Amino acid sequence: MKTNILLETGTNELEIIEYLLNYPDTDGSIKTQSFGINVAKVREIMNLPEITELPNQPPNVKGIFNLRNRIIPVIDLGLSLFNYTDPNTYKKLIVTEFNNNQFGFIVSDVKRIYRFSWMQVEAPDIINDFSTDQASIIGIIKTEDKNILLADVEKIIAEINPTLGLEVAREDIMKAEEIKKLTAQDITVVTAEDSPTIRKMITGRLNLAGFKIQAFNDGLSAWNYLEDVAKKVEAGEDLSKYVNLVITDVEMPQMDGFTLTKNIKTNKTLQSLPVIIFSSIVSEEVAHKGASVGADMQLTKPQVSILLDSINKLLGL
Numbered sequence: 054m055k056t057n058i059l060l061e062t063g064t065n066e067l068e069i070i071e072y073l074l075n076y077p078d079t080d081g082s083i084k085t086q087s088f089g090i091n092v093a094k095v096r097e098i099m100n101l102p103e104i105t106e107l108p109n110q111p112p113n114v115k116g117i118f119n120l121r122n123r124i125i126p127v128i129d130l131g132l133s134l135f136n137y138t139d140p141n142t143y144k145k146l147i148v149t150e151f152n153n154n155q156f157g158f159i160v161s162d163v164k165r166i167y168r169f170s171w172m173q174v175e176a177p178d179i180i181n182d183f184s185t186d187q188a189s190i191i192g193i194i195k196t197e198d199k200n201i202l203l204a205d206v207e208k209i210i211a212e213i214n215p216t217l218g219l220e221v222a223r224e225d226i227m228k229a230e231e232i233k234k235l236t237a238q239d240i241t242v243v244t245a246e247d248s249p250t251i252r253k254m255i256t257g258r259l260n261l262a263g264f265k266i267q268a269f270n271d272g273l274s275a276w277n278y279l280e281d282v283a284k285k286v287e288a289g290e291d292l293s294k295y296v297n298l299v300i301t302d303v304e305m306p307q308m309d310g311f312t313l314t315k316n317i318k319t320n321k322t323l324q325s326l327p328v329i330i331f332s333s334i335v336s337e338e339v340a341h342k343g344a345s346v347g348a349d350m351q352l353t354k355p356q357v358s359i360l361l362d363s364i365n366k367l368l369g370l
Contacts, residue, residue: 063315076135151333245275272308318347
């Protein structure tokens, strides 16, 4: 799985592992749906190991298992998404790492690796309204013979254990209130984030800190806005009137965060803008990718307090 894409940056491409989930149709028959997960999140794939059950857990948490002396929680993805547990004994476990934690996801089967452009990933606007935080599907890839869905696994984990997600913490509120005392001038932050849950969290924190927000649900929409801003600045207007800082996720339909950052940092009018990459896949292994496109800061998503500190530092408040 260590393919060339893991060494490339700013190509606006991704590699996904296709996995299958079985679920019952309305007539009682069993159907199969293809899903995809970013290769960057996957550590290994194995046959379903022996799982130790734990008491008083949500139904979709099947227990834990030991992987090279590390305890990994196991989540039934079919139960999480379809409220259905596949009764087949032959199942696969996808071991992932994101938000600085490892999780095992039970799936019906694993098929193959695909490489796509993010332009081929469509936001599911019909079922995933921009303002809702209930949707569990954040992208659809249409191929010749099927639709591959991208599930919001970060949202699933946050619902199981809010401390691993992005719930409001008292220290974040206090920090935001402190920053608000420092923001005497108008400061506008552009955010690019496809997950409604995380977008709502970021917007809430930044509003609390006194910032104005321009929120977009993919990198391309954010870039279109910034391109329009660049034209106004080139016509004589002040850049700070429209944007002072950009926060971007990496995994987004249409344009990923690395490409968005690269576009900003190679644009003579916009290159002075501070850019923070705020993503679940930020780690030591991929930090070089954000650095290569000029990101000023790279943070993994649970670090909300550090996000506020970073904004404070980059803006010199």
